[in-house]
Amino acid sequence: MSLAEKHSSSRPGLPLAIGLTAAIVAAHDDEPLILTVPGSPDALASLPSGEFDPLRHRTFEIALRDFVARQTGAPLGYVEQLYTFGDRGRHARLGDRDPHIVSVGYLALTRLVDERSARIGGYRPWYSFFPWEDHREGRPEIIEKTIFPELRKWVEEAPNEFSSSGLTRGERFNLLFKPQARDFNEENVLERYELLYEAGLVEEALRDGREAAKRRKNLAPLGLAMRHDHRRIMATAMGRLRAKMKYRPVIFELMPALFTLTELQRTVEAISGRHLHKQNFRRLVEGSAIVEPTGEMSLNTGGRPAALFRFRREVLQERPAPGLRVGVGG
Amino acid sequence: MSLAEKHSSSRPGLPLAIGLTAAIVAAHDDEPLILTVPGSPDALASLPSGEFDPLRHRTFEIALRDFVARQTGAPLGYVEQLYTFGDRGRHARLGDRDPHIVSVGYLALTRLVDERSARIGGYRPWYSFFPWEDHREGRPEIIEKTIFPELRKWVEEAPNEFSSSGLTRGERFNLLFKPQARDFNEENVLERYELLYEAGLVEEALRDGREAAKRRKNLAPLGLAMRHDHRRIMATAMGRLRAKMKYRPVIFELMPALFTLTELQRTVEAISGRHLHKQNFRRLVEGSAIVEPTGEMSLNTGGRPAALFRFRREVLQERPAPGLRVGVGG
DNA sequence: TCAAAAGTGTTATCCTTACACCCATGT
DNA sequence: ACATGGGTGTAAGGATAACACTTTTGA
Numbered sequence: 001m002s003l004a005e006k007h008s009s010s011r012p013g014l015p016l017a018i019g020l021t022a023a024i025v026a027a028h029d030d031e032p033l034i035l036t037v038p039g040s041p042d043a044l045a046s047l048p049s050g051e052f053d054p055l056r057h058r059t060f061e062i063a064l065r066d067f068v069a070r071q072t073g074a075p076l077g078y079v080e081q082l083y084t085f086g087d088r089g090r091h092a093r094l095g096d097r098d099p100h101i102v103s104v105g106y107l108a109l110t111r112l113v114d115e116r117s118a119r120i121g122g123y124r125p126w127y128s129f130f131p132w133e134d135h136r137e138g139r140p141e142i143i144e145k146t147i148f149p150e151l152r153k154w155v156e157e158a159p160n161e162f163s164s165s166g167l168t169r170g171e172r173f174n175l176l177f178k179p180q181a182r183d184f185n186e187e188n189v190l191e192r193y194e195l196l197y198e199a200g201l202v203e204e205a206l207r208d209g210r211e212a213a214k215r216r217k218n219l220a221p222l223g224l225a226m227r228h229d230h231r232r233i234m235a236t237a238m239g240r241l242r243a244k245m246k247y248r249p250v251i252f253e254l255m256p257a258l259f260t261l262t263e264l265q266r267t268v269e270a271i272s273g274r275h276l277h278k279q280n281f282r283r284l285v286e287g288s289a290i291v292e293p294t295g296e297m298s299l300n301t302g303g304r305p306a307a308l309f310r311f312r313r314e315v316l317q318e319r320p321a322p323g324l325r326v327g328v329g330g
Numbered sequence: 331m332s333l334a335e336k337h338s339s340s341r342p343g344l345p346l347a348i349g350l351t352a353a354i355v356a357a358h359d360d361e362p363l364i365l366t367v368p369g370s371p372d373a374l375a376s377l378p379s380g381e382f383d384p385l386r387h388r389t390f391e392i393a394l395r396d397f398v399a400r401q402t403g404a405p406l407g408y409v410e411q412l413y414t415f416g417d418r419g420r421h422a423r424l425g426d427r428d429p430h431i432v433s434v435g436y437l438a439l440t441r442l443v444d445e446r447s448a449r450i451g452g453y454r455p456w457y458s459f460f461p462w463e464d465h466r467e468g469r470p471e472i473i474e475k476t477i478f479p480e481l482r483k484w485v486e487e488a489p490n491e492f493s494s495s496g497l498t499r500g501e502r503f504n505l506l507f508k509p510q511a512r513d514f515n516e517e518n519v520l521e522r523y524e525l526l527y528e529a530g531l532v533e534e535a536l537r538d539g540r541e542a543a544k545r546r547k548n549l550a551p552l553g554l555a556m557r558h559d560h561r562r563i564m565a566t567a568m569g570r571l572r573a574k575m576k577y578r579p580v581i582f583e584l585m586p587a588l589f590t591l592t593e594l595q596r597t598v599e600a601i602s603g604r605h606l607h608k609q610n611f612r613r614l615v616e617g618s619a620i621v622e623p624t625g626e627m628s629l630n631t632g633g634r635p636a637a638l639f640r641f642r643r644e645v646l647q648e649r650p651a652p653g654l655r656v657g658v659g660g
Numbered sequence: 661t662c663a664a665a666a667g668t669g670t671t672a673t674c675c676t677t678a679c680a681c682c683c684a685t686g687t
Numbered sequence: 688a689c690a691t692g693g694g695t696g697t698a699a700g701g702a703t704a705a706c707a708c709t710t711t712t713g714a
Contacts, residue, residue, distance in 0.1 A: 016382075086389060282667075633690080637694090
């Protein structure tokens with residue numbers, strides 16, 4: 001039976017709605033920022049979002065740009081679809097007559113036009129929602145202090161239970177949270193968040209009414225929570241951006257037109273959450289023809305003046321994977 | 331305004347439906363296969379699909395597995411969400427009262443249980459839908475013979491028009507179709523299909539009623555067409571699988587429990603569409619600890635008997651990116 | 661003069677690619 | 688014997704990671 005035939009006969013009992021939600025990322029002063037809209041009723045932050053209506057907007061992306069323009073005024077550059085979440089239960093519904101919401105998450109990048117725009121609007125440091133993801137100064141304290149003891153208990157509860165990934169609780173814990181500097185895989189943001197969710201350690205898990213969530217009650221909060229499944233969408237966005245950066249020049253969507261190599265490195269470090277080796281980073285970037293010197297110098301360095309560079313748009317048609325291959329050495 | 335508040339007041343005028351569509355891949359005799367359901371009314375093949383009803387199924391994936399089981403009986407192993415397509419126009423609608431269909435595409439992998447199952451059911455060679463993607467014996471003839479002349483015309487029509495990727499028609503043409511062996515980027519399956527669609531060279535473009543599609547009328551067909559946007563979903567699946575293979579051991583979802591290294595290589599080549607260097611492939615695979623010898627030998631080789639290997643499930647917890655890094659050398 | 665940050669040179673190591681060659685079976 | 692495919696050794700080249708060091712500014 002084809003789809004077209006099917007839906008003309010029997011429609012599902014519950015109406016469906018499509019929510020478009022954007023994780024809009026910017027960077028300022030070595031700090032990655034996420035654009036939020038203030039949570040009026042319950043003080044929880046939300047991501048900009050809206051309901052898709054095919055009569056008003058021809059495509060998802062057009063609709064999304066429209067919502068963001070109305071709600072925040074931020075000019076979007078790069079936009080990429082992330083994932084579509086359809087689970088019952090993780091998107092709070094007000095009543096049984098309300099439609100089931102399927103939410104399509106997007107990653108968007110934007111440049112801060114001036115210094116002030118970082119303060120106004122709802123730009124918040126993204127590590128305030130994910131404090132365990134900032135490994136620039138080594139593994140953050142919150143992991144050893146708060147996450148380890150709780151996760152150890154969670155592992156002990158069912159040491160031999162396999163998840164859909166084919167791993168036990170202990171194995172996932174070891175792979176995702178144990179590693180120090182070198183072995184830390186910064187891309188697994190969603191996997192780490194989902195593990196904390198399953199273990200009932202993030203506030204969002206309480207809404208789901210799951211048993212494990214009781215654990216949370218007397219616990220210091222693990223980062224700021226968000227409404228609906230917005231923190232899950234943000235985790236997806238962080239992971240995707242950290243991965244994409246390595247083979248596409250998306251980082252320049254966050255940079256001003258002119259920048260020093262150190263500023264570029266600080267931004268890459270801020271997004272990836274890892275510390276990079278200075279000398280190798282410079283050589284890598286200069287050698288890759290992804291940027292070019294402008295001849296101008298920056299004097300606000302605090303030390304020796306630095307050469308200003310600009311992004312070479314031409315790389316898009318020259319190289320197959322023009323990103324910043326961030327290894328350990330940078 | 332939050333989503334929850336919004337939709338309780340004003341609902342969109344057009345009902346929405348969510349279609350779940352699966353690109354189910356198997357491999358047999360050096361040939362990748364895609365599972366189709368025969369197209370009753372218009373002879374076009376379709377992918378297995380169904381309409382999501384949140385009251386019947388808790389998650390998309392549960393619903394998808396149910397649809398596939400009913401429509402084909404194939405047992406799904408690995409399942410991964412690909413992309414959600416929401417454009418008006420590319421999913422044919424019967425009338426104005428029908429809902430707008432948003433289709434969520436999935437990639438699924440399955441093992442053929444026996445030789446016969448490759449023949450029965452709707453398994454079709456996937457290169458019959460994408461003949462320009464098989465570069466195992468060098469660049470296929472269809473590119474030079476049929477695609478080049480038509481695309482050259484298309485480029486000439488608007489040489490300076492920029493697409494959303496920031497490239498001109500000529501640049502996209504050069505990047506996607508020009509490369510020979512080494513530079514061929516096998517992952518860009520969707521990009522190539524979309525370019526052919528924009529240029530009006532694939533049959534599906536006719537339904538969209540676009541000007542360029544007129545070009546097609548007197549043209550040999552470029553691969554078999556599919557219903558709705560199913561060939562687009564399949565292109566997405568091919569690109570994702572070709573990419574994923576390199577850093578996750580998904581290829582083993584297509585292999586029998588025991589296999590020789592040559593069989594493994596043939597399957598990797600079949601999926602990636604590229605020819606690999608034998609000796610290096612062997613060394614890479616044996617050195618990676620991703621497989622282990624069983625001690626048994628295969629005698630159906632036609633030459634010297636080959637050692638049989640099995641997939642080592644343990645790699646999942648040992649290595650961060652346990653895939654088959656397919657370079658030029660294999 | 662010293663701190664701070666920019667910028668250069670060099671080397672050991674590993675991984676990728678490539679080439680040449682030997683081995684075990686069926687016909 | 689010879690064709691067919693399985694299997695091994697080794698070397699060149701390039702990329703990565705790590706080291707030590709020099710240069711130019713502001714305070």
